[in-house]
Amino acid sequence: MAERFPEVPGFRFAGLAAGIKKTGLPDLGLAVAERPIPCAAVFTTNMVQAAPVKVARERLSSGYAQAALVNSGNANACTGAPGMAATLSSSAAIAAALGIDVALVLPSSTGVIGQLLPAEKIVAAAPALVDKLAVHGAGDFAQAIMTTDKSQKTAYRKLALAGGEVVLLGVAKGAGMIHPRMATTLAFVFTDAKVAPALLRGALGQATERSFNVATVDGETSTNDMVLVMASGVSGAHVNEGSREAAQFEQALAEVLRELAEQIVADGEGANHVAEVQVSGTDSDAAARSIAQRVATSLLVKTAMHGKDANWGRILSAAGMAGVAFDPDVVSIAIDEVTIVRGGLGLGASAEAEAQKIMAGPRYSIRVSVGQGEGKASYLTCDIGHSYIDVNAGYRS
Secondary structure (H helix, E strand, C coil): CCCCCCCCCCEEEEEECCCCCCCCCCCEEEEEEEEEEEEEEEECCCCCCCHHHHHHHHHHHHCEEEEEEEEECECCCCCHHHHHHHHHHHHHHHHHHHCCCHHHEEEEEECCCCCCCCHHHHHHHHHHHHHCCECCCHHHHHHHCCCCCCCCEEEEEEEEECCEEEEEEEEEECCCCCCCCCCCCEEEEEECCEECHHHHHHHHHHHHHCCHHHECCCCCCCCCCEEEEEECCCCCCEECCCCHHHHHHHHHHHHHHHHHHHHHHHCCCCCCCEEEEEEEEECCHHHHHHHHHHHHHCHHHHHHHHCCCCCHHHHHHHHHCCCCCCCHHHCEEEECCEEEEECCEECCHHHHHHHHHHHCCCEEEEEEECCCCCEEEEEEEECCCHHHHHHHHCCCC
């Protein structure tokens, strides 16, 4: 049963099973505004891009759209001209059912690469999907976009602005093929704030850098990634460039995306543990981020996490591979508040035993200090174990 979500004024949502997935589970979602509204998106930087990414990017060049169409169970990537035709015909069917210009429909797909999207199923389901649209239908939408996800991923914020209260609802999917750049997922944020397209693009870019671009599961970036923000403006609360309201809105958007990113990493295929790798003491934030990313993506660190093993040698070795100069003899490493390395040397079995108790839990921090600089950064990661292989070895079966 789909979860009941709060209303976002100016939007209706729907989701249903169109027969794209072999399981018969919901696989087609739609979010619609009352009129063309400001929208912004960031897309995958993978050189291999699915047809819906290409179409959505082109249509969004105007800065306005009215509907977001999502199918799961089929990525429609690497499908050539037939795949492009399938994206165009399926989005055209939705536009016709809504009675709007097809250029206002932003398509997105997620699922198996290399299989042609069965557009005829979306065309057949379009009238029923539109008929099902409801202000409280975001739960159905969230359910329809899932693939290997174990649960729906949502985040919600209320924000008091000078012009009134606004809301932000975030919905995402993702559990594998999660790594920058960029979003490594499909994510959608709906708000009733009144925001111009240019400000929306800037806010989204900043928020993505602080959320999806510092999160990893397996180091794999998909062909279909997109994060979309749609602003209905129904609240009447203006968010103007350079204003206090703009800073508030950007912070709320970053919080929503960060929460979604954390849920995705926690739901990493086969994952049992989430760690925030926190690096400090570098000459710059960029240098700290390089070290944090290298530690967070190390398979040896991630398998040590799976084994609840405070194997600090793997952490230190990974840090040393980041291409950032530091003195190993001043490094300290801690698991939450338990220090296991000081001055580049391990503190022994007792400290590691305390750290391993923490690592048995679902979430903790890996703190690495490499000097006295002001640079700092963090990165979200999860463990990788046998279940990840089980999920992905049989993904197409």
